[in-house]
């Protein structure tokens with residue numbers, strides 16, 4: 436009995452103590468991680484923060500734009516997956532955005548960018564996006580953007596990568612969830628399926644953004660820790676996967 440008690444105590448110390456230590460005293464998060472989280476917030480801050488964006492269309496959303504409602508509060512809806520706004524992939528089509536991009540803020544002051552996010556054009560209140568998340572967003576704008584035009588040929592929509600090399604990364608990482616053929620997760624309906632191959636071919640900019648920063652609201656890895664060319668190679672490989 437006695438030896439049983441001792442082993443129980445030892446177990447309790449081993450099992451409970453480390454958990455308590457992690458819960459009470461998280462290690463500090465790196466600035467790099469915060470920058471990736473900023474990319475996730477840029478995609479869809481409401482989903483990341485478990486909030487609802489306002490139902491009314493964002494007051495700064497261009498009158499010529501085709502979208503309405505909560506989705507117009509996503510940064511990407513105005514500034515694009517390629518951060519070039521009206522000068523990028525959203526220069527035409529169903530996501531037409533008349534808004535300029537955020538490329539000129541690469542390397543900019545995080546405090547100034549945070550001020551822009553809180554300005555009257557944007558109207559993001561503390562209630563919607565708390566300060567800490569605004570800092571993450573500003574870090575992303577300053578340090579997390581990539582120059583998509585360098586990595587994607589806009590006229591053919593082909594990623595400028597080595598698909599065979601990308602297969603190694605895809606099969607080791609992405610396939611765990613998406614499957615070897617990319618069809619293990621269907622983003623849409625059984626009738627009108629959308630797979631990683633579908634998205635990569637139709638919207639390589641979105642695929643590159645998500646591969647680097649993750650997918651809001653689900654436990655997907657953020658591969659921004661890899662070299663940019665590794666990720667471009669993954670996108671190139673994803674484009675070879677079945678679209679339906």
Ligand code: HEC
Pocket residue numbers: 477480493494495496497507508509510511512513514534535536537538539540548551552556557559572573576
């Ligand atoms: C409804 C549309 C809309 C949304 C959504 C939006 N913005 Fe903007 N943003 C604008 C407009 C309009 C400007 C001003 C552009 C100008 O000066 O011509 C702007 C300007 C900026 C600028 C300065 C660009 C420059 O070169 O002066 C940054 C940085 C920026 N936004 C970041 C963000 C971030 C981060 C988010 C999400 C948290 C966001 N924006 C969401 C419309 C939007």
Ligand code: HEC
Pocket residue numbers: 605608609610611612613620621622623631634641642645646650653654655656658669673
């Ligand atoms: C741990 C699991 C997991 C891994 C690993 C993973 N994903 Fe995902 N991914 C998901 C889930 C879950 C979704 C969301 C499905 C949904 O919203 O219906 C998703 C969504 C996506 C989307 C969004 C499609 C859309 O239109 O919203 C893209 C693009 C994507 N993943 C690319 C990748 C790439 C590229 C890799 C490898 C670098 C990868 N994923 C690795 C789980 C994962």
